[in-house]
Amino acid sequence: MVILTAASQPAQHGLLKSVVLPCLLALLVVIIVQQFRSWYRLRHIPGPFWASVSSFWMVQKALTGKLHEHLRDISEEYGPLVRIGPNEVLSTDPDVLRMMSAVRSSYTKGDFYETGRICHGEDNVVSQRNEAEHKALRAKMASAFGGRENEGFGFGAGIDRQVTLFMNLINDRYCSTATEYRPLQFFEKVSFFTLDVIGDISFGEPFGYLSQDQDLYRYHEIHDSSLPAMNIMSTMPWLAKYAQAWPFSKFMPNEHDQIGFGRLMGFAKSFVDRRLQPGAKPQKDMMQAFINSGMTRAELIQQVFVQTIAGSMTTATAISMTMLCLITTPAAYMALRREIDDAADLGKLSSPISDSEAKRLPYLQAVIREGLRMYPPTTGLGSKQVPKGGDIVNGCPVPEGTQIGTNYFGLMRSKELWGYDANVFRPERWLEASEEKYRFMASLVELEFGFGKYQCLGKPIAMMELNKVFVELLRRFDFTIVNPQTPIRAWSAVFWVASDFWLRISRRADRQVYYEKECTFCCG
């Protein structure tokens, strides 16, 4: 036995020397050549060295939850076109962003959008990278997002119902007094509101977050805990393909789960099947408009996910972060409250305020735009792919296949575009601007919703929610931050993940009129 082992050692050595080592060496050479070629392709685009040779630079920054800040810093250091990965560059030039997404642009959605696929093998409007199919799908969705389909149905009515429920929830459960302390985690309740708006206008009834006042199916908990993985995949989108394939797909949410995204899948399938049943009564909601425009069962199911995920946390972020800015900027807070009170005293405000009334309040409009500017709700790169033949961007040749991403946070905090006080929440900047400058600034903030052929379809819905919610909050309540040293915990992972935004809320002593109504919650 001993003799045999000893005899086999030289043979093993020989095998190692003649086959394994040369193979390893060849592999190493291939990797080095590949790395060199990938570095060489974009060598002329400035950026941090480690980012030019490996994706780990971005992964490491993403893991800090502050990728948006790191990207802003390097844009300031290197200019409008920066290399952030072996095949990835970052643009914070608004003209380049518009050019890439323009309706006739030959740029396409980049690898980043692989992470927008929710079910293995099924694309949705976000993840669909085939231009013709994306265009066809958007066309089918247009009438529903226009809000005009189905007589008597519009987004306004649904948002009004949910805004009223939201105000009632605060009034009945979370108003503190001298003898009672009832703090509220504002971000959580706002996301209950935005989810129920989506349920109401899309599926004909709210999910029930506001009426039950709890994180149904642990949706938020699971949403928040799944974002870090999505964040990493968004910096290395090829990972998404593996994560969605066997055996990893076994660990993905599935429709039989009782909680989280899996629960949403189960809901989506059974909801769509109910609506497609022969003889099902047509409803007055977006889903009906999707059905009427000929969307297939698979497309409808995917749309339930997109609607719920894309439409809820984004708007919840815009509302929460703007409230944070308002409460911590007393001059702005009081100016907005004065505008609301004056309009109410003159009988110019319905309850809830209508969209057109809100558009006539200049300070409110300034606050909404300034809030969006301070904290753009999406922080993902949203990379687009350079078309065949390459392109010249900011004077730099960029070869075909390169991924050009953006960072709205960097764009909105650019001192070059916004001035030396770009980091300050100052709604007055909108009122001081000339008409031309206002239009320019507004067009920059609108970029946060994407542009052209990829522009956010839900923008009118989000804007209507923003137009209503601040007025209804400020006309009724006073707000105090519970933890002045850390008012909120927020980090970015494609979207924002926020928690611990604790507020003490009390009824305004000088405006009693809104409380003379039935209590919806505690009194049943």
Ligand code: HEM
């Ligand atoms: C403040 C709130 C919101 C912001 C900032 C926002 C932002 C965005 C952005 C940046 C995109 C991607 C653009 C691109 O790919 O270049 C997008 C796409 C999309 N959003 Fe929104 N969104 C918001 C609210 C909503 C709402 C409320 C809904 C639906 C009810 C919605 C539905 C969609 C859909 C369906 C797409 C895919 C469009 C496509 O790929 O053609 N969004 N949004």
